[in-house]
Amino acid sequence: MSMTNPSDGGRFGEFGGIYVPETLVPACQELDIAFREAWADPDFRAELHRLLTDYAGRPSPVTVCDNLSEELGCQVLLKREDLNHTGSHKINNVLGQALLAKRMGKTSLVAETGAGQHGVATATAAALFDMDCVVYMGSVDIDRQELNVFRMKLLGTEVRAAESGSRTLKDAVNEAMRHWVAVVESTHYCLGSVMGPHPYPWMVREFHRVIGDEAREQCQRLLGGDPDVIVACVGGGSNAAGIFSGFADSDAELIGAEPAGGAAVGRAVPGIVHGSFSYLMQDEWGQVLEAQSISAGLDYPGIGPEHAHLAATGRARYEPVTDAEVVEAFKLLSRTEGIIPALESAHGLAWISREREQLAGKTVLLNLSGRGDKDVAQMMDILG
Amino acid sequence: MTGALETALRTRREAGGKSLVPYLTGGLGDDWLETIQAVADAGADAIEIGVPFSDPVMDGPVIQLANDKALASGATPLSILDRVRRADIGVPTAVMTYGNIAYRMGWERFANTLADGGVSGCILPDIPLEETGEWVDAADAAGVETVMLAAPTAPDDRLPLICERSRGFVYAVGLLGITGVRAELADSAKVIAGRVKAVTDKPVLVGVGIGTPEQAVQACEVTDGVVVGSAIVQRMLDGTGPEGVAALVSEFRAALDG
Numbered sequence: 001m002s003m004t005n006p007s008d009g010g011r012f013g014e015f016g017g018i019y020v021p022e023t024l025v026p027a028c029q030e031l032d033i034a035f036r037e038a039w040a041d042p043d044f045r046a047e048l049h050r051l052l053t054d055y056a057g058r059p060s061p062v063t064v065c066d067n068l069s070e071e072l073g074c075q076v077l078l079k080r081e082d083l084n085h086t087g088s089h090k091i092n093n094v095l096g097q098a099l100l101a102k103r104m105g106k107t108s109l110v111a112e113t114g115a116g117q118h119g120v121a122t123a124t125a126a127a128l129f130d131m132d133c134v135v136y137m138g139s140v141d142i143d144r145q146e147l148n149v150f151r152m153k154l155l156g157t158e159v160r161a162a163e164s165g166s167r168t169l170k171d172a173v174n175e176a177m178r179h180w181v182a183v184v185e186s187t188h189y190c191l192g193s194v195m196g197p198h199p200y201p202w203m204v205r206e207f208h209r210v211i212g213d214e215a216r217e218q219c220q221r222l223l224g225g226d227p228d229v230i231v232a233c234v235g236g237g238s239n240a241a242g243i244f245s246g247f248a249d250s251d252a253e254l255i256g257a258e259p260a261g262g263a264a265v266g267r268a269v270p271g272i273v274h275g276s277f278s279y280l281m282q283d284e285w286g287q288v289l290e291a292q293s294i295s296a297g298l299d300y301p302g303i304g305p306e307h308a309h310l311a312a313t314g315r316a317r318y319e320p321v322t323d324a325e326v327v328e329a330f331k332l333l334s335r336t337e338g339i340i341p342a343l344e345s346a347h348g349l350a351w352i353s354r355e356r357e358q359l360a361g362k363t364v365l366l367n368l369s370g371r372g373d374k375d376v377a378q379m380m381d382i383l384g
Numbered sequence: 385m386t387g388a389l390e391t392a393l394r395t396r397r398e399a400g401g402k403s404l405v406p407y408l409t410g411g412l413g414d415d416w417l418e419t420i421q422a423v424a425d426a427g428a429d430a431i432e433i434g435v436p437f438s439d440p441v442m443d444g445p446v447i448q449l450a451n452d453k454a455l456a457s458g459a460t461p462l463s464i465l466d467r468v469r470r471a472d473i474g475v476p477t478a479v480m481t482y483g484n485i486a487y488r489m490g491w492e493r494f495a496n497t498l499a500d501g502g503v504s505g506c507i508l509p510d511i512p513l514e515e516t517g518e519w520v521d522a523a524d525a526a527g528v529e530t531v532m533l534a535a536p537t538a539p540d541d542r543l544p545l546i547c548e549r550s551r552g553f554v555y556a557v558g559l560l561g562i563t564g565v566r567a568e569l570a571d572s573a574k575v576i577a578g579r580v581k582a583v584t585d586k587p588v589l590v591g592v593g594i595g596t597p598e599q600a601v602q603a604c605e606v607t608d609g610v611v612v613g614s615a616i617v618q619r620m621l622d623g624t625g626p627e628g629v630a631a632l633v634s635e636f637r638a639a640l641d642g
C-alpha cells in the first residue's frame with residue numbers, strides 16, 4: 001500500500017473532507033486548484049527545491065547512532081530534521097505554502113503554533129518573502145516556549161495569545177481560523193500539520209514527502225535496503241506523514257508515537273473538528289477534550305485524517321508514550337549521541353527504548369523532527 | 385413540503401413585514417428557557433437556539449463565552465433539547481450547533497431528537513454544501529429544515545446550489561468574519577443579501593454583524609429579515625433576566641415595524 005492522493009472530496013478512506021464555515025469553502029477550493037497546478041509545474045518545484053537546498057539546508061543527513069544502538073540492542077538511525085534551518089521539519093511545509101501563497105497573490109500569512117516551531121518557521125518565511133504575518137499561540141504555550149515567542153517577534157511577526165479553552169494548540173487553531181474568516185481574500189492560512197480541511201492534509205504531506213524520499217535513498221546507501229521499522233512522533237502528524245510517505249510501499253513497519261495524554265488514535269473515536277473528519281478525543285456529547293502533554297507540539301486532541309486511515313487499515317500503528325518515558329528518552333539521546341532532541345521527537349525514541357526487547361537486532365529509523373534548544377528551559381525546571 | 389420555519393417567515397413577508405430571528409444560547413443561566421419564551425412574546429418570528437460546542441470556530445468572544453458558561457454549568461445537547469421539548473415557545477425554533485454535536489449523537493438520532501422536540505430547523509455552520517450528505521438525508525427524513533449559509537466569498541455559480549439545498553430560509557452571512565457586534569453595518573451585508581435574493585424565492589435573512597435596530601433596518605432595505613445573535617447573548621450574559629433581553633428584542637421589532 002502506498003500513500004496515494006485523496007479523493008476529489010479530500011477523503012482518505014472515510015476520513016478527511018472539508019468541514020469549514022461556508023465563508024472559507026471557496027478559499028479551500030482555490031487553494032486546492034492552485035496547489036495542483038503548482039505541484040505539476042516544474043518551475044514551482046525547482047524554486048522550492050532551491051529554497052530547501054540553499055536556504056533550509058536540505059538534504060538533512062541520516063545519522064547511524066552507534067552508542068545508542070549498543071545501549072538499546074537494536075540499530076537506530078536518525079533522520080536529522082533537527083538540522084534544518086529553524087530547527088525542525090516544519091520549514092519544509094512552510095516554504096512550500098509561502099511560495100504557493102505568493103503565487104496566489106496573497107500578501108499575508110496567518111498560522112497557529114504549539115511549540116512555536118511552526119510559528120517560527122512561518123515567521124521566517126514571512127520575513128524572507130516580505131509578507132505580513134500573525135501567529136496565534138495558546139497562552140499556556142507562550143509561557144512554556146518563551147524563546148520561540150521572542151524569535152517570532154524578532155522575525156517581524158505579531159504573536160497573539162489564544163486565551164480560550166485549554167489555551168494550547170487546539171485553541172490556537174480556533175483563533176487562526178476565526179482570523180482567517182475575516183481576511184480570507186488577502187491572507188493565506190499557513191496550517192502547520194496534516195490536518196484541517198482539504199487540501200491541507202494532502203498538501204502538507206506532499207511538502208514533507210521530501211523527508212521520506214531522501215531517507216529511503218539514504219537507507220539504501222547506509223543499510224543496503226529499507227529499515228525494519230520507521231518511527232515518528234505524532235501531534236497532527238506532519239513529520240510522520242512525511243517520513244511514512246517514503247516507505248509506505250515498503251515492508252517497513254510504521255509506528256506513530258502519541259503522547260499518552262493526547263492519544264487520538266488510541267481512543268479511536270471519530271469526530272469532526274478543525275475542518276476534517278478524523279479520530280478525535282471527545283466526551284460522550286462530542287465536546288472536544290483537552291489533551292495533556294509535556295510537549296506543546298503534541299498537545300492536541302486530534303490527528304490528521306490520513307493517519308486515521310492508516311490506522312484503520314492497519315498500515316501504521318500508533319502507540320502512546322508517557323511524559324516520564326519522554327523525559328528519559330530526552331536524556332538518553334543527549335547523553336549517548338550528543339544530540340538534544342525536541343521533546344516531541346523524544347516521543348519516538350521513548351517508544352523505541354520501551355520496546356527494545358522486541359526490536360532486538362532490527363534496524364529502526366527515527367524521524368528526529370526537531371532539536372531541543374526550545375525545550376531546555378522547561379527541562380531545567382523539570383530536572384531541577 | 386414547506387416546514388413551519390419557512391411558513392412563518394413567508395407569512396411575515398407576505399404581510400409586508402420583516403422577520404426577526406434572535407439567537408439565544410441554550411443552557412446559559414437558569415432562566416434561558418424563560419428568556420426564550422419572553423423573546424417569543426416580544427415579537428420574534430422564530431428563534432435560533434444555540435447548543436453549545438467546545439470549539440465554535442464561527443463565533444466571536446460573546447458567544448464563545450456563553451458557550452463556555454453553559455458547558456461549565458453542565459448543559460448537554462439532550463438536556464437542552466429535553467427542556468425545549470417540554471416547553472411551549474409559540475414560534476418556530478431552529479437549533480444552531482456544530483457538526484460534531486450532531487455526528488456524535490448520530491445524524492439520524494439528532495434529527496429525530498429535534499423533530500420530537502418540536503424544533504423546526506437546524507443550522508450547522510461547519511457542514512457546508514460539500515459535506516451535507518448524511519446529515520440532510522436524516523434531516524429531510526425527519527422533517528427538519530436545514531438552513532444553509534451563503535457567504536460573501538461565494539462565487540456566483542455557488543449561490544443557486546446553496547439556495548436550492550437550503551430549507552426554512554437562506555442565511556446570508558453579512559460580513560467576512562465571525563459572530564459579534566460591529567459599529568457599522570458592513571457594506572457586504574446588503575451586497576450578499578441582494579445576490580442571494582436575486583437567485584431564490586425562499587426567505588433570505590442576514591445574520592452576523594447585525595447588532596443594533598438601525599443596522600437591522602438598513603439590512604432589511606434589501607432582505608427579508610435578520611438574525612441577531614451576539615447583541616442578544618450579551619444581554620443574557622449581563623444578567624438582565626428575561627425582561628431585559630425581551631426589551632431589546634422589542635426595540636428590534638419596533639424598528640423593523642417602523
Ligand SMILES: Cc1ncc(COP(=O)(O)O)c(C=O)c1O
Pocket residue numbers: 088089114115116117118192193194233234235236237238239240296297298342344345369370371
Ligand atoms: C519538533 C516537532 N516535532 C513534531 C511536532 C508535531 O507536529 P507534527 O505531528 O505535525 O509533526 C512539532 C510541533 O510543534 C515539533 O515542533
